[in-house]
């Protein structure tokens with residue numbers, strides 16, 4: 116028994132450290148450098164940040180990318196982005212470089228910069244959509260002109276230690292690797308050109324590295340039982356409880372209370388779960404051939420509007436979704452044989468912005484699913500989701516024995532040994 120638990124422990128820890136996400140096994144952010152020309156003392160490269168994650172986007176205040184130069188490289192100029200600090204360029208006479216730091220820190224420009232400072236896919240304040248949500252907006256790029264560097268593919272040294280300083284500690288980047296040179300099509304699509312040299316860096320996300328506690332929780336209810344199964348207490352950690360605000364507190368009407376703070380410190384409404392986000396799943400109606408679920412997402416953070424939010428859900432009946440009201444839906448086909456996971460996201464200009472906590476801080480939808488006669492049941496909590504992710508972070512579900520159950524059906528059958536062990540381990544990790 117002990118052996119099994121420790122083996123499971125190792126497995127769980129391993130899967131965390133390898134940043135493997137079962138709902139998005141190939142998800143990553145790839146940073147590609149295409150050397151477009153060699154210069155007398157270095158090169159000009161187009162750098163593209165491509166978010167290949169299905170349901171995890173980079174929200175306001177956007178990405179911050181850092182790296183360490185291999186030698187004494189400097190950045191002569193940048194288009195479509197800028198470094199946050201110039202560093203010590205006192206050695207240079209005449210033209211002064213844009214940045215002389217050994218470890219430059221780069222951010223995207225804000226929308227509305229003059230045309231001559233723009234670059235393709237730039238200037239979005241570092242906001243990058245999830246690939247599954249909007250592939251065309253999942254790219255961000257800039258141009259960098261590097262000096263005191265190698266001037267051929269034999270002498271150039273790849274930058275090291277890439278770090279996505281924002282969105283933050285959840286991302287780990289691998290080393291830069293030389294890959295086959297990118298081909299580009301001219302705008303009229305009649306000619307192909309090729310980068311002189313290309314290297315890629317792949318960054319993967321791990322919720323385990325990003326934060327100690329979950330950042331959202333799930334509550335459940337049904338038409339067949341009056342019990343509302345609340346989020347687990349302290350699901351997101353109760354250490355902020357002393358700073359939380361009651362929903363009727365006077366300080367909420369103070370000016371500036373709601374402004375997004377640089378330090379990202381949330382201002383949470385006091386709840387027993389202390390999560391910034393709660394997802395509620397209500398089994399609403401049981402028709403003959405269909406059934407209907409209501410999903411609502413509530414924001415409890417007074418300091419955060421969630422733009423382009425995403426909700427990924429795993430439930431065996433999502434393969435037979437018939438209609439989704441007022442959200443967009445896209446199946447996430449992670450494995451070829453399994454088709455039980457999907458992503459919900461807001462409709463543009465209607466509910467793609469989840470407003471700060473308060474009367475408007477929620478979005479909701481109803482989902483109609485066709486029953487598969489062989490598997491559909493209201494028993495044993497089957498009608499509730501298996502996994503829920505908000506903005507790419509997994510939400511804490513209540514323990515299965517607390518699910519609303521059909522009158523006269525015992526909850527004991529819910530007991531599922533692996534799930535039980537995993538929840539135990541999860542609790543251990545959380546503590």
Ligand SMILES: *[C@@H]1O[C@H](CO)[C@@H](O)[C@H](O)[C@H]1NC(C)=O
Nearest residue numbers: 141142143144145167168317
């Ligand atoms: C990154 O994601 C893309 C798209 O899913 C995939 O093709 C690629 O293999 C991934 N890269 C790595 C190193 O996993």
Ligand SMILES: *[C@@H]1O[C@H](CO)[C@@H](O)[C@H](O)[C@H]1NC(C)=O
Nearest residue numbers: 145146147163165294295315
């Ligand atoms: C390098 O990154 C680009 C996306 O930016 C991707 O299309 C390409 O497949 C990557 N190459 C390798 C070998 O990972």
Ligand SMILES: *[C@@H]1O[C@H](CO)[C@@H](O)[C@H](O)[C@H]1NC(C)=O
Nearest residue numbers: 267268269293296311312313
């Ligand atoms: C470097 O450039 C030469 C031509 O200048 C080319 O033959 C060679 O394949 C290139 N090597 C790499 C690794 O790109």
Ligand SMILES: *[C@@H]1O[C@H](CO)[C@@H](O)[C@H](O)[C@H]1NC(C)=O
Nearest residue numbers: 181182183218276277278280
């Ligand atoms: C890598 O970059 C990070 C952030 O810029 C820095 O804190 C760290 O010391 C660097 N590590 C190495 C080995 O240069």
Ligand SMILES: *[C@@H]1O[C@H](CO)[C@@H](O)[C@H](O)[C@H]1NC(C)=O
Nearest residue numbers: 373374375417418419420471
């Ligand atoms: C959220 O958006 C509304 C409307 O755009 C704005 O008035 C409010 O200040 C924003 N709140 C935060 C915390 O950014």
Ligand SMILES: *[C@@H]1O[C@H](CO)[C@@H](O)[C@H](O)[C@H]1NC(C)=O
Nearest residue numbers: 433434435436446448451454
């Ligand atoms: C998965 O479900 C979607 C939507 O119902 C459907 O379009 C797609 O063909 C299914 N894919 C597989 C592999 O069953």
Ligand SMILES: *[C@@H]1O[C@H](CO)[C@@H](O)[C@H](O)[C@H]1NC(C)=O
Nearest residue numbers: 434435436454485486487488
């Ligand atoms: C549900 O979906 C599966 C695969 O997507 C399909 O084989 C099955 O026929 C569907 N069931 C109903 C009732 O539509």
Ligand SMILES: *[C@@H]1O[C@H](CO)[C@@H](O)[C@H](O)[C@H]1NC(C)=O
Nearest residue numbers: 340342517518519520521522
């Ligand atoms: C509703 O579900 C709860 C468990 O969450 C259970 O204790 C209660 O007995 C159920 N109500 C009925 C009427 O069966």
